[in-house]
Amino acid sequence: MRKAGIYIFLAALILTSCNLLPEKGNPVAKVGAKVLTMEDLAKNVPNYLDATDSSLWADDYIKKWIQRELLLQKAEENLKGDLKDVSAELEEYRNSLIVFRYKNEMVKQKMDTLLKDSDIQKYFNEHRESFILNRNIVKAIYIKVPDEVSSPENLKELCSSNDPAKQAKLNEYCLSYAKAYDRFNDQWVAADMVLKNIPEQIPDQKEFLEKNRFTESSDKVYYYIVYIRDYRLEGQVSPVEYVEKDIRNLILSKQKIEFLKQIEKNIYQEGLDHNRVKLFKTKK
Numbered sequence: 001m002r003k004a005g006i007y008i009f010l011a012a013l014i015l016t017s018c019n020l021l022p023e024k025g026n027p028v029a030k031v032g033a034k035v036l037t038m039e040d041l042a043k044n045v046p047n048y049l050d051a052t053d054s055s056l057w058a059d060d061y062i063k064k065w066i067q068r069e070l071l072l073q074k075a076e077e078n079l080k081g082d083l084k085d086v087s088a089e090l091e092e093y094r095n096s097l098i099v100f101r102y103k104n105e106m107v108k109q110k111m112d113t114l115l116k117d118s119d120i121q122k123y124f125n126e127h128r129e130s131f132i133l134n135r136n137i138v139k140a141i142y143i144k145v146p147d148e149v150s151s152p153e154n155l156k157e158l159c160s161s162n163d164p165a166k167q168a169k170l171n172e173y174c175l176s177y178a179k180a181y182d183r184f185n186d187q188w189v190a191a192d193m194v195l196k197n198i199p200e201q202i203p204d205q206k207e208f209l210e211k212n213r214f215t216e217s218s219d220k221v222y223y224y225i226v227y228i229r230d231y232r233l234e235g236q237v238s239p240v241e242y243v244e245k246d247i248r249n250l251i252l253s254k255q256k257i258e259f260l261k262q263i264e265k266n267i268y269q270e271g272l273d274h275n276r277v278k279l280f281k282t283k284k
Contacts, residue, residue, distance in 0.1 A: 028040070028041060031070055031073060041058055103260055106259075107256060111255070115252070120251075123247050123250070124240045131237060131243050132236070132237060134234060135191070135192070136190070136192075136205055136231065136232070137188045137231065138190075138191045138194055138209070138229075141185065142182045142183075144222050144223075145223050149177045155170075156225070160227060180197065188241060191205060192205075198217050199224065209228060209231045212228065214228075
């Protein structure tokens with residue numbers, strides 16, 4: 001293993017001083033007729049490793065390479081000829097891969113992926129029963145501020161206002177003093193994501209959301225306030241904004257399937273039209 005240690009040391013130098021290495025074609029390990037060279041190692045060493053880590057990586061790479069080659073050699077020696085013939089599988093894999101890449105290129109180049117808001121709304125209206133909420137969601141503001149600089153009444157007024165000037169004032173105040181500040185005025189989020197951050201325990205979230213617009217609490221160090229601008233409950237139909245991304249993906253996925261089917265039909269018809277296909281009668 002002393003010899004292997006020397007090779008590992010050489011591999012570690014790849015990242016730090018390539019000019020100090022011997023010829024990259026020099027062998028590191030050999031199994032039968034197969035040779036692992038310094039060049040092979042150099043190609044595969046991750047460029048983010050330092051010399052110590054690259055040494056460990058090289059040791060592992062060499063061991064795995066030897067293990068793989070020995071296993072392959074054993075298989076070659078013991079399998080019968082027909083079991084070693086993988087030409088059909090390779091051809092099938094190649095064909096599938098080429099077709100897959102061609103279809104992807106057609107999707108990139110030819111498929112229209114632009115969707116209007118009206119397309120999203122139409123799909124939502126036609127499939128409302130598919131978008132039932134499995135959790136409570138809210139549009140809310142959450143603030144955690146040191147108790148000594150808290151101003152509850154002022155914060156309540158600023159949170160509930162739609163006046164841009166007051167909203168800007170709230171932002172300025174929170175950026176200056178708040179330990180935590182999350183504003184989901186125009187974004188639906190899970191109620192748990194907001195309410196888990198306050199010290200108050202909420203045994204019945206549904207009842208809480210139905211009865212409270214503000215919740216305040218303090219742990220003698222921080223003052224906490226949550227303003228619920230809007231909410232939807234588990235079991236209700238989701239707001240379209242909350243599922244817009246999902247709907248977009250569903251529509252595009254369906255369009256992609258139809259687009260690829262049409263591509264296949266067009267190519268089939270083109271082959272027939274240009275006499276690229278010949279069908280032979282078979283005896284029954």
